[in-house]
Amino acid sequence: MGETARVLRVGKGVAAIAGFSELRAGELVAFPGGLHGMATDLDGREAGVVLLGPSDEIREGAAVRRTGRVADTPVGPALLGRVVDPLGRPLDDLGRIDAAARRPVDRPAPPIMHRAPVSVPLQTGIKAIDATIPIGRGQRELILGDRQTGKTSVALDTILNQKDTGVVSVYCAIGQRAASVVRVIATLRDAGALKRTVVVVAGGEDAPGLQYLAPYAATAMAEAFMEHGTDVLIVYDDLTRHARAYRELSLLLRRPPGREAYPGDIFHIHARLLERATRLRPEHGGGSLTALPVIETQAQNISAYIPTNLISITDGQVFLSPALFARGQLPAVDIGRSVSRVGGKAQHPAYRAVAGDLRLAYAQFEELETFARFGTQLDAETRRTLERGRRVRAILRQPERDHLSVAEQIAVLLATTEGLLDEVALERCAEAERAIRQRVRRDPDGLAARLATEAPLARADREALLDGLRDALASAGLVDRAGGDHGHP
Numbered sequence: 001m002g003e004t005a006r007v008l009r010v011g012k013g014v015a016a017i018a019g020f021s022e023l024r025a026g027e028l029v030a031f032p033g034g035l036h037g038m039a040t041d042l043d044g045r046e047a048g049v050v051l052l053g054p055s056d057e058i059r060e061g062a063a064v065r066r067t068g069r070v071a072d073t074p075v076g077p078a079l080l081g082r083v084v085d086p087l088g089r090p091l092d093d094l095g096r097i098d099a100a101a102r103r104p105v106d107r108p109a110p111p112i113m114h115r116a117p118v119s120v121p122l123q124t125g126i127k128a129i130d131a132t133i134p135i136g137r138g139q140r141e142l143i144l145g146d147r148q149t150g151k152t153s154v155a156l157d158t159i160l161n162q163k164d165t166g167v168v169s170v171y172c173a174i175g176q177r178a179a180s181v182v183r184v185i186a187t188l189r190d191a192g193a194l195k196r197t198v199v200v201v202a203g204g205e206d207a208p209g210l211q212y213l214a215p216y217a218a219t220a221m222a223e224a225f226m227e228h229g230t231d232v233l234i235v236y237d238d239l240t241r242h243a244r245a246y247r248e249l250s251l252l253l254r255r256p257p258g259r260e261a262y263p264g265d266i267f268h269i270h271a272r273l274l275e276r277a278t279r280l281r282p283e284h285g286g287g288s289l290t291a292l293p294v295i296e297t298q299a300q301n302i303s304a305y306i307p308t309n310l311i312s313i314t315d316g317q318v319f320l321s322p323a324l325f326a327r328g329q330l331p332a333v334d335i336g337r338s339v340s341r342v343g344g345k346a347q348h349p350a351y352r353a354v355a356g357d358l359r360l361a362y363a364q365f366e367e368l369e370t371f372a373r374f375g376t377q378l379d380a381e382t383r384r385t386l387e388r389g390r391r392v393r394a395i396l397r398q399p400e401r402d403h404l405s406v407a408e409q410i411a412v413l414l415a416t417t418e419g420l421l422d423e424v425a426l427e428r429c430a431e432a433e434r435a436i437r438q439r440v441r442r443d444p445d446g447l448a449a450r451l452a453t454e455a456p457l458a459r460a461d462r463e464a465l466l467d468g469l470r471d472a473l474a475s476a477g478l479v480d481r482a483g484g485d486h487g488h489p
């Protein structure tokens, strides 16, 4: 490998080189000053190289060396609590990383025979999602919405909710402003979650090659945990910017542009990435990799090229609505437009019983509400449905960083769907929720502990729980002692 080549042309992000007799696709080449590039477009003697850093120092005619290596990254527990670039170089000030091993960033997805069905829930701690769009470990669930609709917030809350679950997280920031990334890191640190998270950053100012590589590198780091039996959560924030970086590289490399000027293989590069999310059979490590890719839509257009692709690649989507956001219905999850195609099988059984009808009932309520706006005369039954729906909506509101345990969620949802809140004034529903959660946390009758187990909710337990919750609401002065069933004294 003693040969050298020369730089023919250099642009922002890519270079053309010539002179090597043989060069493998994906091989790293080294420029003077230590900058690396990834050989991609091999065409006879000439090769297109994606630069993995700033190109300012490279001149035409400069000498280039082969390395015989492909792009790789350190992996292992030493990365936890660290902020690194896609090549695993520290971006924090915690010194060098003593990683046990390195892995290529681009690896084939586990074969089908190694994969186990999704059957364990990944709790987000967010009622609207856990109840109506449950996510399972090993699933790929897209988070999509316009800018400033709470996408990052949902992803972050999901990471923070893994505090006591043993799930390790990888947060991969792609193309974001530095200030946004700093905020995310501060949130993770303040919540004590950074120590079980790896943060991989390729910022908007970084070379497009690094932004392109970031999610693959982050996935390689996540896979190493998964193969040791750990459940891992990975967030790609976001793949819209990833697609843009790839488009920029492709245009610079003069590949033919296709729809929306994206190169023809843009679908393939995202599919190849997300195929790596899975749950492994015990004999193949037994861990899982749950992927939450984020994409940003423009004016809610989900039929644009990148959203369409990613919707078809993933197992469902959490759709965040700017209209709900503007109305203060936070998190702004549009339940009607969101779906989880595999998570239902993983949902907690006690949950399924209470949350099962919620989705449908809520959709019917929204329809009815629109209809009721026309000032139509409403019968008592319809008025009750509307009042119930409004309470469901109130209960689905949730501030950021305020996670509910499984038991708390089941109690709150059960109280709502069983009509315990019907007598509570709408503006006091948040208070009612607090009273219910307090009761569950105190757990005077040991019921909450049973709620959190794998067993479905037994009938007697359900009645006892409801009695306890009625009592809690009455003690808080939110309903009459007699309870909602018996009307007013």
Ligand SMILES: Nc1ncnc2c1ncn2[C@@H]1O[C@H](COP(=O)(O)OP(=O)(O)O)[C@@H](O)[C@H]1O
Pocket: 145, 146, 147, 148, 149, 150, 151, 152, 153, 154, 330, 331, 332, 398, 399, 400
């Ligand atoms: N459930 C929520 N309650 C209150 N504020 C929220 C909630 N979700 C998001 N926000 C706020 O909305 C803003 C936008 O959220 P962010 O997650 O950054 O949006 P996006 O990633 O979609 O651009 C942030 O200031 C965030 O704190």
Ligand SMILES: [Mg+2]
Pocket: 151, 152, 153, 237
């Ligand atoms: Mg964001």
